Amino acid sequence: xxxxxxxxxxxxxxxxxRALVERLSIPNPATVGKQLLxxxxxxxxxxxxxxxxxxxxxxxxxxxxGPVQVWEQGGQLWQEHSSQRDRADxxxxxxxxxxxxxxxxxxxxxxxxxxYPGAPTFIDQIGTSLVTVLAGFVLATIxxxxxxxxxxxxxxxxxxxNPLIQVFKPVSPLAWxxxxxxxxxxxxxxxxxxxxxxxxxxxxxxxxxxxWPTLINTSVGVAAVNPDLLNVSxxxxxxxxxxxxKVVLPSSVPMIFTGLRVSLGxxxxxxxxxxxxxxxxxxxxxxxxxxxNGSSQSLSRIMVAVLAIGLIGFLxxxxxxxxxxxxxxxx
Amino acid sequence: xxxxxxxxTGVEMAFDTxxxxxxxxxxxxxxxxxxxxxxxxxxxxxxxxxVLNIVAGLLQASKGGCVLDGHEVNSPGPERAVVFQNHxxxxxxxxxxxxxxxxxxxxxxxxxxxxxxxxxxxxxxxVNMAHAxxxxxxxxxxxxxxxxxxxxxxxxxxxxxxxxxxxGALDALTRAHLQDSLMEIQQELNNTVIMITxxxxxxxxxxxxxxxxxxxxxxxxxxxxxxxxxxxxxxVTLADDPTYVHxxxxxxxxxxxxxxxxxTIKPARAGKAEQQEKREEAQAARA
Numbered sequence: 001x002x003x004x005x006x007x008x009x010x011x012x013x014x015x016x017x018r019a020l021v022e023r024l025s026i027p028n029p030a031t032v033g034k035q036l037l038x039x040x041x042x043x044x045x046x047x048x049x050x051x052x053x054x055x056x057x058x059x060x061x062x063x064x065x066g067p068v069q070v071w072e073q074g075g076q077l078w079q080e081h082s083s084q085r086d087r088a089d090x091x092x093x094x095x096x097x098x099x100x101x102x103x104x105x106x107x108x109x110x111x112x113x114x115x116y117p118g119a120p121t122f123i124d125q126i127g128t129s130l131v132t133v134l135a136g137f138v139l140a141t142i143x144x145x146x147x148x149x150x151x152x153x154x155x156x157x158x159x160x161x162n163p164l165i166q167v168f169k170p171v172s173p174l175a176w177x178x179x180x181x182x183x184x185x186x187x188x189x190x191x192x193x194x195x196x197x198x199x200x201x202x203x204x205x206x207x208x209x210x211x212w213p214t215l216i217n218t219s220v221g222v223a224a225v226n227p228d229l230l231n232v233s234x235x236x237x238x239x240x241x242x243x244x245x246k247v248v249l250p251s252s253v254p255m256i257f258t259g260l261r262v263s264l265g266x267x268x269x270x271x272x273x274x275x276x277x278x279x280x281x282x283x284x285x286x287x288x289x290x291x292x293n294g295s296s297q298s299l300s301r302i303m304v305a306v307l308a309i310g311l312i313g314f315l316x317x318x319x320x321x322x323x324x325x326x327x328x329x330x331x
Numbered sequence: 332x333x334x335x336x337x338x339x340t341g342v343e344m345a346f347d348t349x350x351x352x353x354x355x356x357x358x359x360x361x362x363x364x365x366x367x368x369x370x371x372x373x374x375x376x377x378x379x380x381x382v383l384n385i386v387a388g389l390l391q392a393s394k395g396g397c398v399l400d401g402h403e404v405n406s407p408g409p410e411r412a413v414v415f416q417n418h419x420x421x422x423x424x425x426x427x428x429x430x431x432x433x434x435x436x437x438x439x440x441x442x443x444x445x446x447x448x449x450x451x452x453x454x455x456x457x458v459n460m461a462h463a464x465x466x467x468x469x470x471x472x473x474x475x476x477x478x479x480x481x482x483x484x485x486x487x488x489x490x491x492x493x494x495x496x497x498x499g500a501l502d503a504l505t506r507a508h509l510q511d512s513l514m515e516i517q518q519e520l521n522n523t524v525i526m527i528t529x530x531x532x533x534x535x536x537x538x539x540x541x542x543x544x545x546x547x548x549x550x551x552x553x554x555x556x557x558x559x560x561x562x563x564x565x566x567v568t569l570a571d572d573p574t575y576v577h578x579x580x581x582x583x584x585x586x587x588x589x590x591x592x593x594x595t596i597k598p599a600r601a602g603k604a605e606q607q608e609k610r611e612e613a614q615a616a617r618a
Binding site: 226228229231232234235236237238242246247250251253329330 | 409419422423
């Protein structure tokens, strides 16, 4: 809008309007359109295509579910979860009341506290999967970042280990899984295990598959520190630890985070495969169970899981991005 | 003061390249008095930076060596602070924290916390950068960042201040401004300074002595010119000063008549090969 050519009254009203718009913080419609409208159109087109194409695909379990059926199953799964919750709550209160009665009669009586025996719901499985993936990812980070720093600092060490990294990096989780399962069963023997074996198997598989991007990016970031900054460190005679802490590590934080984001994405993908194969609780097992179940709703329920997996993966990446923006100096 | 504060004797520098040893410097001898401002000037590739890096201890001479106050230089240290061409500030630290890193390292045992704080601020004030103490290097201009680089070097209380083309990356006006600041600071602190430069006016204006280096390979000291101009110096009045003009011409004669560098335009392939050679040299220098 040109205020140079318009009359004074027009320009004041225009600037008044602009001030009002700014005060109400209404963003420029053009940018809103670009930021929101286009993705919305993309989603709608996809849903329409899905809706039309799905009934054409016939499987032994009936037609492939369209968006409507999947939406219904999503609601269904949520309802199952809420009713299961209610039953669990009732079970716990009943158990507590019964224990109270027993204790009133005989204060020395041993009361049993059992967890609710019902099957885990879809939402429970999501929770389990998130815990497993985060445990595996944290373990991978704890291993990969220090190791990456060592590789990045020492060229000889890197040359020695590089072939191993290149060979292990492309290995599929499915190949690791039987080995990890056997090793965990053989070594993790305890009467009162802190973790389920299946949890450990999935977690370790996730770790083994997801540590490589962080490892490689960290070592590249460490090796690429500006030579001038290294010279500053030498002139100041910084000790090895101060050098790593004050120069090397901050300088490679952006690269480390790039690696971490790739690692987390891989971790989430690997986890689903590992859970399916290892029959450890989680979203992967949910998908596998539904597949084996083979009811008329199974495909819709699997589709709900697919969408949930995608959304959670997207959210995990966004969370990493937020952390990166807080931590990295170049953002 | 002892006659030679800093002394380079018979310095030879050879880099290993795939085509055999490359002799960058041959028999460089130099004596510098305390408080002297010395400029090293020469065409690019003549080994000026190599001389500076040997004094800094960042490079080891293949033959001969460098002695500072009676001690042989064989590793870098804060008593030979370096100002790098591209400021070399840590981009994740604020201006204050960048200087603090140096002060913390050098005066951890000899200064109290408050003394260190005052010393950091004092040095930032010296270069007129106290107002930006809490800014990051990315938020200030190149000239300002270079000032902070100088403040960081000065804060180490170095016995020699080494400057590697400190104003080379700055525009002409900012450069002039910083040169004036540096002259004032030098007047006040009387540091020994070795500065590398490409700029004839900068060399004559700032220096007590200009060391002109011959072209490489096997570069060495060509001429040693004493600049006998009273201080404080003013760039505007000096522009017409016959002594100044004479010194200026001496340097120009050396650079463009005696050591004229034949930069013929080579065919692209040869140019690439030369670039490759340069890269290899740089790699050898780093290793």
